[in-house]
Amino acid sequence: MTSTAIVTLAAVLVIVLGVSVITRPRHSSTVDFYLAGQRVGVATNSWAICGDYLSAAxxxxVAAAVYVSGLDGAWYAVGFAAGFVPVLLLVAAPLRRYGEFSLADFLGRRLRSDSVRLHSVGVVQLVILCYLIPQSVGGGITWDLLVGHGILGLSPYSTGVLLSTAVIAVVVASGGMRGTTWNQAVQFLLLFGALLWLAVTVSAxxxxxxxxxxxxSQEPLANPEFTDGDWELTEETNSIHPDEPATFGEPGARYGWLGQVALVVTLGLGTAGLPHVMNRYFTAPTGRAARTTTVWVLGMIGIFYGLAVMMGTAAREIIPGAVEEHPWLEELTVDGVLRVPEHALPVLGRIYGDEAGLGLIAAAALIAAMSTVAGLLLASAATWGHDVYERHINPRATQRQAVWVGRASTLVAAGIAAGLAIALRPDAFTPAMPSLVATMVTWAFAIAGSALTPVVVLAIWWRRTTAAGALAGLISGSVIAIAMFLTASFMEPGALRELFAAPTLVAAPIAFALTILVSLRTTPPKEADSDWVIMHGTAADRHAERMAALTLRERRRRKDGPNAR
Known part of the structure; x- marks a missing residue:
């Protein structure tokens, strides 16, 4: 481990822990711990959402998927970015106007059903777990490349998993939503700055x-494969034209037409059901602010994913020619092609910035993993501490008790995710997935988009939605999605396997249909009309804005004296 790597990692940890200490909430109420007092501004919240969303995946x-699969890998960037379009059009403002603590709490109150709330908690926890594991894997991969040494007898990979997860779990447990918000905002700016530096340097x-x-695209696309005890390059077959080799700039290197559509739909619909992202909208002061925040997010993540695709392509072109000048690349490559695609950006950083460049990009990768883990742990804390403990186990719980349960749940969730990440070592998979981290995150998007998104959208936009209908949608969507991508692991490569691996294209329409059919045969809550007015009216926004203005005026009066206006 070089001194540069030590300094870089220390700087990252100091920044993260320092922001948490400075912004630690002074009060222990659930609104402060889970929602930062619902006073997060548009700019800060948009940066925090980007930090929450722009994970190790x-x-x-994204760069790894592009590196391995060319154009087919770029569909990950398209799907991840497109997910905020339905959020902007259908979810953000109504969800905030209704004003709860979490998606499960929103569905439980909207449909007046404890059963819906508890089933939603189960789906939410499953999504969180599927999302947590690849973030921990990303932290382990980055530590292995950057440091290369373990502690207490652990491997470098296991050490990275445990350290990155443990640090951010402590940050979340102590800082709550307020500390996490500012951490994620700062982490996004650092992450974006590192990627921008790399793009400018490579372009220059x-x-x-x-x-x-x-x-x-002038030659067939080939990737390393470990066979018969040795690594060798294997040409990829074009999935659209099986009798032709795959090329970097043409579709078919990884997916057929059906697989490409299924992947984009899974990622696009999944965003509106991601609990750690949607919970952030409850922190906005108004529905209008939530919508404006989403516009900012769309612009920023669009630029980010464009740069990620660009850098994945740069790595594919530049690294083979750099092996002779940089002998250390021989240990990481097979005939100039990286064995682990997730090393693409850190290796570019080292090529152009030596150890300092490697440290910067690897630190950014750790930041990406840690920032998303923070949001996921906070979403887990909200569901266990508020939706389960405060609502059902101990309705008479004090604010302090509810907060402490939430804090304890973050540590438990972090421990489970770290344990599973260590069990799912990346070297147990072939590099051509096309990216282990991106593929694993797709599972979380599949469950969220198949179960939570259909029910949330219908609960917002269809007054006739009932608790029984929501249960039908939640259960059918999640069961079908899980069954399909588990079945995909036993199927031969082909269009059907690609569809099963990204199941939202099938599961979401079934969940929508069953929610509607069952709702038509049952009675909706009598408060449906009044709920509709709350979610889609502007009176709540105007009232919130007036209250915010009055609060600000009162603070200025107290600060400047009785003559202030």
Whole structure:
């Protein structure tokens, strides 16, 4: 481990822990711990949502998927970015106007059903777990590459998993939503800055995206494969035209037409059901602020994913020619192609910035994993502490008791995720998935988009939605999604397997249909009309804005004296 790596990691931890200490809430109420007092501004919240959303799958996984699969890998960027379009159009403002603590709490109150709330908690926890594991895997991969040493007899990978997860679990447990919000905002700016530095540096050296895609497409696409005890390059088959080799700039290197559509739909619909992202909208002061925040997020993540695709392409073109000049690459590559695709950005960082560049990009990767883990742990805390403990186990719980249960649940969830991440070592999978981290995150999107998104959208936009209908949608969507991507692991490569691996294209319409059919045969809550007015009216926004203005005026009066206006 170089001194540069030590300094970089220390700087990251100091920044993260320092922000948490500075922004630690002074009160122990559930509104402060879970929702930061519902006073998070548009700019801060948009940066925090980006920090929450742009995980290791986005920073390492998208570039890795492009590196391995070319155009087919870019569909991850399209799907991840497109997910905020339905959030903007259908979910953000109504969800905030209704004003609860979590998605499970929203559905439970909207449909006046404890059963819906508890079933939603189960689905939410499953999504959180599926999302937590790849973040921990990303932390382990990054530590292994950056440091290369373990502690207390652990492997470098296991050490990275445990340290990154443990640090952020302590940060969340102590800082709550307020500390996590500012941490995620700062972490996004650092993450974006690192990626922007790499893009500017590579472009200044002469890299041009269009020319690179054209050059890479001149020969068949080949990736490392471990067979018969040794690594060798294996040409990829075109999934659309099986009698032709796959190329970097043409579709078919990983997915057929059906698989590409299924992947984008799974990622696009999944965002509106991600608990750690949707919970952030409850922190906005008004529904209008929630919608404006989403517009900001769309712009920023669009730029981010564009740069990630660009850098994945740059890595594919530049690394083979850099092996002779940088002998250390021989241990990481097979004939110039990386064995672990997630190393693409850190390796580029080292090529152009030596150890300091590697430290910067690897630290950014750790930031991406830790920032998303923070949001996931906080969402887990909200469901256990508020939706389960405060609502059902101990309705007479004090604010302090509810907060402490939430804090304890973050540590438990972190421990489970770290244990599973260590069990699912990345070297147990072939590199051509196309990215282990991105593929694992797809499972979380599949469950969220198949079960939670249909029910949440119908609960917001269809007054006739009932508790029985919501239960039918939640159960059918989650069961079908899980059954399909488990079945995919036993299927031969082909269009059907691609569809089963990204099951939302099938599961979501079934969940929508069953929710509607069952709702039509049951009675909706009598408060449905009044709920509709709350979610879709503007009176609540105007009232919230007036109250915010009065609060600000009162603070200024107290600060400046009785003559202040």
């Amino acid at each position: 986005s920073f390492l996984g 050296d002469g890299f041009r995206y269009g020319d690179a895609v054209e050059n890479l």
